[in-house]
Amino acid sequence: MLIQIDKLKRRPRQIKLNEQATDFPVLRELIEQGTVAFNEAIHGTLEVTWAGDVIEVAGLLTTQVTSPCSRCLMPVVSQLEIQVMLCYAGKEDSEETAPGEDIEIQSEELGLIPFSGPEIDLRPDLDQEIIMALPQQPLCQETCKGLCPVCGGNLNQVSCDCEPPVFHAGLGALKNFKVKQ
Ligand SMILES: [Zn+2]
Numbered sequence: 001m002l003i004q005i006d007k008l009k010r011r012p013r014q015i016k017l018n019e020q021a022t023d024f025p026v027l028r029e030l031i032e033q034g035t036v037a038f039n040e041a042i043h044g045t046l047e048v049t050w051a052g053d054v055i056e057v058a059g060l061l062t063t064q065v066t067s068p069c070s071r072c073l074m075p076v077v078s079q080l081e082i083q084v085m086l087c088y089a090g091k092e093d094s095e096e097t098a099p100g101e102d103i104e105i106q107s108e109e110l111g112l113i114p115f116s117g118p119e120i121d122l123r124p125d126l127d128q129e130i131i132m133a134l135p136q137q138p139l140c141q142e143t144c145k146g147l148c149p150v151c152g153g154n155l156n157q158v159s160c161d162c163e164p165p166v167f168h169a170g171l172g173a174l175k176n177f178k179v180k181q
């Protein structure tokens with residue numbers, strides 16, 4: 001997943017991506033922690049173009065993940081579509097070729113990623129993009145009733161007769177949550 005700048009100046013490049021999630025270091029940590037599981041490779045096509053000082057990486061990646069419901073912890077399958085739009089700006093060149101004095105402010109506003117050297121490694125930035133696309137609080141269903149804070153039963157499947165605790169409901173739920181994990 002390296003882009004060689006010299007080659008790119010000659011012609012745009014297309015990267016066909018078909019990567020295991022475990023090949024991305026931060027994603028791998030999340031997988032090992034059990035936060036998310038990937039049901040398929042992360043795949044799609046990225047167009048890489050060189051336009052003056054800016055290198056643009058754009059495309060759509062798709063994959064499927066399973067993560068625990070944020071209320072009842074049952075597995076939830078989500079189809080992910082990750083719109084990738086990364087813009088890299090060369091560090092060294094920007095000063096000489098800057099047309100105006102506001103180029104630095106512009107870079108930050110536009111979310112340009114600075115780079116230096118003959119190549120760009122896409123892996124760490126794609127890692128971030130994929131993580132940001134993961135479902136934040138997945139729900140098995142909108143109406144998920146969650147877990148009983150007393151007995152830990154899944155209230156979507158069982159109806160228990162537990163008395164709702166009056167004082168320490170929050171704490172009880174928290175304890176249960178930890179045990180379940
Ligand atoms: Zn649920």
Ligand SMILES: [Zn+2]
Pocket residue numbers: 148149150151152153160161162
């Ligand atoms: Zn209960």
